Amino acid sequence: MTKLDLEQFLPYRLNRLSAAVSREFQSVYGPHHDLTTPEWRVLATLGQFGESSAKEIGRHSSMHKTKVSRAVRALEMRRWLRRRESEEDRREEILTLTAQGRRAYKDIVPKALDFEQRILRDLGPKAPALLAALARLEDVLLR
Amino acid sequence: MTKLDLEQFLPYRLNRLSAAVSREFQSVYGPHHDLTTPEWRVLATLGQFGESSAKEIGRHSSMHKTKVSRAVRALEMRRWLRRRESEEDRREEILTLTAQGRRAYKDIVPKALDFEQRILRDLGPKAPALLAALARLEDVLLR
DNA sequence: AAACAATAGTTACGCATGTAACTATCTTTG
DNA sequence: CAAAGATAGTTACATGCGTAACTATTGTTT
Secondary structure, X not given: OOOOOHHHOHHHHHHHHHHHHHHHHHHHHHHHHOOOXXXXXXXXXXXXXXXXXXXXXXXXXXXXXXXXXXXXXXXXHOOOEEEEEOOOOOOOEEEEEOHHXXXXXXXXXXXXXXXXXXXXXXXXXXXXXXXXXXXXXXXXXXX | OOOOOHHHOHHHHHHHXXXXXXXXXXXXXXXXXXXXXXXHHHHHHHHHHOOEOHHHHHHHHOOOHHHHXXXXXXXXXXXXXXXXXXXXXXXXXXXXXXXXXXXXXXXXXXXXHHHHHHHHHHHXXXXXXXXXXXXXXXXXXXX
């Protein structure tokens, strides 16, 4: 039987790394804004697309609809977004960032991009290869 | 302000990929053995090192001690491992796989390695670059 | 050696999450 | 056009997790 070394095992390594990156990244938006990851993703999606329904946010951010629902409610209570009933389909609600929400978004985005750049800089010449490999894995595993 | 596209954002991509790989990998040991990820990690660690304390398992598998404690209890109830009091230090317990636990381990390991090889094969010539990049990131983020 | 600090492991608690059930609305079908 | 099915979103429930508190034991200090 071939041996298995857990610390070298790809699913384990990916999982641990992803957790570490998320943890580090939390310290980008955590201290100033106290956001959870689902809240950050809703903010990022709305910031990027302007207005969306919860359904669309779920699609763009790979989040379960209950997660989206709860994150939306949290951001609404913080007055970072507004909901308004859609006129074509009264089941869905159109979500938009408030001025306050847009301010937070614009404050976080550069820090997020900095964080990403810092990681890519750490990787040096290995960075493009990592991105290409991730893209390939996404193709295989997520499409 | 530079734009941020969530779907291209590294922490998001890593997180989603890690979740997808974990999910796929679950289908390797899930159907036959119905293991959770923490249980799999305890099994893998004990299979690899023979006997360990819960503390050591936590170190080798990056799991919080409560997670280890619960996974150990689950495997014990399934009679896949035994615990015995250490003689040098009666606070700690030495854990070892039972014959049944070793059988399960030996059944899963080849499937796990197959799974890993399948992913690396999908990556083709990109595989070594991915592994090198992961190693580099581990160095930066986890040491 | 007594007192205090540190450590291995367990458990109570609170929080986050997914499943399933539910409401309200829209779409399809007969 | 009425009935059945599909869909957007919310919520009750169960489960899994980390923090902090706890027990039992070991190590350290004086």
